[in-house]
Amino acid sequence: MDFVVAQILTGLSLSSILLLVALGLAIIYGVTGVINLAHGEFVMLGAYCAWLLQSQFGWSLLASLAVIFLLIAALGWLIELAVIRHLYDRPLDTILATWGLGVMTQQIVRLTAGGELRYVQMPPSLSGSVNILGATDSAYRLFVLAVALGLFLLTWCIYRYTSFGLKLRAITQNRAIASSFGINSARAYRLTFAYGAGIAGLAGALISPLKSVSPEMGTTYVVDAFMVVVLGGVQSLVGTLASSAVLGEASGLLAYYSNDTIAKALVLIAIVIIIRFRPQGLFAPRVRA
Amino acid sequence: MNRNRRNFLKAGAAAGAFSLVGFPHIWSKNASLAFAQDGEIKVGVLFSLTGTTAIIEESLNKATLMAIEEINADGGINDLKITAVVEDPASDPATFAEKARKLVLSDRCVSVFGSYTSASRKAVLPVFEKQENLFWYPTLYEGRECSKNVIYTGAVPNQQQDDFIPWLVEKFGKRWYLIGSNYIYPKEENNYCKKLLEGLGAEVIAEEYVPLGHSEFSSVINKFRSEKPNVIFSTVVGDSVVALHRQYRAAGLDPATMPMASLTTSENEVAAMGGDAAAGHFTSAPYFMVFDSPENQRFVDAYRSRWGGDKVTHFVSESAYFQIHLFRQAVAKLTAGDIGPLAIREAVKGEEYKAPQGLVKVEPENLHCWLRPKIGQCKADGQFEILTQSADWLEPNPYSAYPNQKCTAEGLKEV
Structure with missing residues (x-):
């Protein structure tokens, strides 16, 4: 019994990290159609902010989360203003531009913060482990899971129940017609981009105590995030939630029965097969081409 | 066409053989081609200063340069100054090979000190074997290699x-x-x-x-x-x-x-x-920064005053440091006209040096080093506590997992 619980918890922990990283990407792509290859760098910058605030100013990780969200969101806002807004409806150019931004960000961090690996101290209150139905799990991993679910709920509620969300859904269906009804789509896009970037920064800060912090760390996360979004269906928030759950549990289980190398390969093969037969992803909405 | 090509290859091979084997042998005493000239002796330093492994390789570069500076400040080797030619192979094996070729062929370095990963060592190996030059490799590695053109100063599995x-x-x-x-x-x-x-x-x-x-x-x-x-x-x-x-x-x-x-x-x-x-x-x-010996005290102090008080030394940077001193001892045994990669290799065989980790020796058979391994337990302050040290220095055996193979001065032997 405790083995089953431990395995489910491990899978959930993997899923929560995938969800955190993919959520921002899914929002940005779903609303604006921009494939943001610099997403991994937002994650990396979030982790570096956590490291900087902790090592230079002595802030604990929990206290700095809100600040990190705002900082990275502001950065996303600026990038949208300076670069992205000129490139809407030019998918190839946005891919190239965001990729270039990502490379530049990596090198700027390498030049200013240095290339050595960094680490972020776990909050002392969460550094213990918790017993759930006979299985032990790290309190911090459970905390990350809770935050990921909380952020997902918040995003979903904004999307579903606020007037801003209503406007977003209208723009997603047809930007031109929504604009003709007086919706300020440029502002909505900018806020969406900033919000997606902020969530990515938060993801980076939250995973930094578990992983190592380095200028290249974003690259692996952006690949994972794309897997989640493509599998879940690109315009579906629920799809992102479901596919990160499926991918997390599957790779946790496969890694337990074989090893992480084989798990990674099998999960990728499974995604290739699914995309072959269901190119729109698992949870594609029926509207809009 | 085909025959022409074959002739061309033959001519090229003959010219190549002449220039590689004939020339240095006949002319090495000639001032323009000798390795030691104008009161200096050139060595290559080949550690990545950029790219993924730059962090660790930079510390190896620093330890190497520091040892060279020490020797030059001490009057050089038999009045010859060591000139370091530093190249940055950018953590990329192909660039490693290219820079190694440059150091050996165009800079005419008598030895090259460098590399951290096994992939980069494997990439430069053909250069040193073909050009009969000498490569000094400071990193612990997996063994199972037997080259006559590499001096290995890091530990092997056994x-x-x-x-x-x-x-x-x-x-x-x-x-x-x-x-x-x-x-x-x-x-x-x-x-x-x-x-x-x-x-x-x-x-x-x-x-x-x-x-x-x-x-x-x-x-x-x-x-x-x-x-x-x-x-x-x-x-x-x-x-x-x-x-x-x-x-x-x-x-x-x-x-x-x-x-x-x-x-x-x-x-x-x-x-x-x-x-x-x-x-x-x-x-x-074989080495921890806290190891208590006068040599290590000197090494750590010199390293920190040269490169910054917060820097750490570790077992690869220590090897990068002491291998330069082994090089000095070998070159010191030769007259200026005889200095060349193969003469240095022969001279360094059996050479001993009191390194920060203790006395080390180059094994004449397989060109690896006799070392004194220690067991350390890490403490919360980031340093190790040395719990035991091997009673005697341990012989390097790069084929320890393969008892039917042995690395000898003549090459790999099946036993």
Whole structure:
């Protein structure tokens, strides 16, 4: 019994990290159609902010989360203003531009913060482990899971129940017609981009105590995030939630029965097969081409 | 067409053979072609200053340059100054080969000191073997190599494991979990480890490899929990090792009952993961920064005053440092006109030097070094506590996992 619980918890922990990283990407792509290859760098910058605030100013990780969200969101806002807004409806150019931004960000961090690996101290209150139905799990991993679910709920509620969300859904269906009804789509896009970037920064800060912090760390996360979004269906928030759950549990289980190398390969093969037969992803909405 | 091409190749081969074999032999005393001229002797320094492995290789570059400066400040070698030609191979094996060719052919360096990863060493090997030059490699590595053109000053598996494995079995127990990154180094180390464990009657309950750069160890840690090994033998490298240690600690596992034993976790890696995550785990290495000897005191002080008070020295930078001094001793035995890569190789055979880790010696047969391995336990302040030291220095045996093969001065022999 405790083995089953431990395995489910491990899978959930993997899923929560995938969800955190993919959520921002899914929002940005779903609303604006921009494939943001610099997403991994937002994650990396979030982790570096956590490291900087902790090592230079002595802030604990929990206290700095809100600040990190705002900082990275502001950065996303600026990038949208300076670069992205000129490139809407030019998918190839946005891919190239965001990729270039990502490379530049990596090198700027390498030049200013240095290339050595960094680490972020776990909050002392969460550094213990918790017993759930006979299985032990790290309190911090459970905390990350809770935050990921909380952020997902918040995003979903904004999307579903606020007037801003209503406007977003209208723009997603047809930007031109929504604009003709007086919706300020440029502002909505900018806020969406900033919000997606902020969530990515938060993801980076939250995973930094578990992983190592380095200028290249974003690259692996952006690949994972794309897997989640493509599998879940690109315009579906629920799809992102479901596919990160499926991918997390599957790779946790496969890694337990074989090893992480084989798990990674099998999960990728499974995604290739699914995309072959269901190119729109698992949870594609029926509207809009 | 075909015949022309064949003739052309023949002519080229003949010219090549003449220029490689004929020229230096006949003309090496000629001032314009001798390796030592104008009161200086050129050596190549080939460590990555940019790219993924730059962090660690930069420290090797610094230790190398510091040793060269020391020797020059001391009057050089028989009044010859050492001139270092520094190249940056940018953490890329192909660039390593290209820069090595440049150092050997156009700069005419008499030796090249460099490289950290096995991949980059394998990439430069053909250059040194073809040009009959000499490469000095400071890193611990997986063994199973027998080149007449490389001086290996880092440890091979038997030197790090012969004392370490029995000590751990006795202290913690016989159920072992082997976890490594998925490439050649961990597999070769594990081959030897399994051989030792079998001899000790210990049991390998799992042998597992994760992809290079892997950073999610929760499934692995779940297996630690359910299998309850006595020792986790970790050959995980790079940023993965940081993730493994931090997640091990977050999971609340206890190093006192299930320690991780590593051959690669040095002061450098500990600084990257934080002392709290490394505390309690074990490393076997010929050198630790805290090692108490007058030579090491001098080395650490010189390193910090030259490069900054917060810098750490570790077992690879120590080898990078002492191999320059072995080079000096070998060159000092030669007259200026005789100085050349092969003469240096012959002169360094059996040479001894009092390094920061203690006395080291170059084994004449396989050009690896006799070293004195130590077992260290990491403390929360990021330094190690040295628990034991091998009673005697240990002979290097790069084929320790393959008893029917032996590396000799004539090359690899089947026995």
